Amino acid sequence: MKKTFISFDLDGTIVKPDYNEFIWFKEIPELYAKKYGLDFEKAREKVIKEYEKVGDNDVRWYSLDYWLKHFGFGVGKKEILEKYAPFVELYPEVISVLEKLKRNYILVISSAMGREFINVKLRKEKIFKYFNKVFSAISDFGMIKKEVAFYRKVCQSLDISPSQLIHVGDNYEADYLVPRNIGIRSFYLNRTGYRLSNNDDSVVSDLKEFVYKINNTS
Numbered sequence: 001m002k003k004t005f006i007s008f009d010l011d012g013t014i015v016k017p018d019y020n021e022f023i024w025f026k027e028i029p030e031l032y033a034k035k036y037g038l039d040f041e042k043a044r045e046k047v048i049k050e051y052e053k054v055g056d057n058d059v060r061w062y063s064l065d066y067w068l069k070h071f072g073f074g075v076g077k078k079e080i081l082e083k084y085a086p087f088v089e090l091y092p093e094v095i096s097v098l099e100k101l102k103r104n105y106i107l108v109i110s111s112a113m114g115r116e117f118i119n120v121k122l123r124k125e126k127i128f129k130y131f132n133k134v135f136s137a138i139s140d141f142g143m144i145k146k147e148v149a150f151y152r153k154v155c156q157s158l159d160i161s162p163s164q165l166i167h168v169g170d171n172y173e174a175d176y177l178v179p180r181n182i183g184i185r186s187f188y189l190n191r192t193g194y195r196l197s198n199n200d201d202s203v204v205s206d207l208k209e210f211v212y213k214i215n216n217t218s
């Protein structure tokens with residue numbers, strides 16, 4: 001029997017999104033405020049304006065290196081990434097779900113985030129040990145989003161067909177519609193519990209429900 005692989009999105013799926021927010025909307029504005037003697041709110045406004053000038057369709061948007069250089073803070077990226085490492089938080093069901101799934105599936109991560117961010121998060125409770133491979137759209141393939149080409153590359157790299165892969169994530173487009181498009185069985189994780197009327201079989205409100213569904217439907 002061919003092995004089935006399960007691919008997890010990372011942010012909003014395995015870890016809570018706070019870590020990223022701390023870096024982009026707290027740390028960077030604080031450094032800016034310090035450098036220019038502004039109050040935090042003013043600095044935050046300025047920083048966000050700078051982010052917007054580049055925009056999220058540009059690879060620079062995602063690069064901490066780029067922004068540190070751009071603002072000329074003279075702080076290393078490692079220092080910042082580590083400073084907030086203690087704030088990485090797993091969703092409560094993550095460990096038990098990974099423990100269960102690792103027995104019957106090969107687990108991987110498919111994230112849009114840069115590898116430096118991913119690595120810090122996967123250190124939390126050593127969850128890296130559950131994953132056979134970790135894919136970063138931006139670091140591995142220079143893609144800013146998880147588009148069809150990203151999922152094709154993931155399958156290629158794992159040497160499997162899309163039908164051997166199950167993917168779950170909290171972005172309706174990038175984690176659900178896009179992978180489905182090429183025949184990957186995908187699940188939309190909506191932690192708010194909101195249901196889409198027609199697609200209930202593919203919508204889950206946490207990873208426990210995801211496990212239940214992959215075991216009880218096909």
Ligand SMILES: [Mg+2]
Pocket residue numbers: 009010011012013169170171
């Ligand atoms: Mg996500």
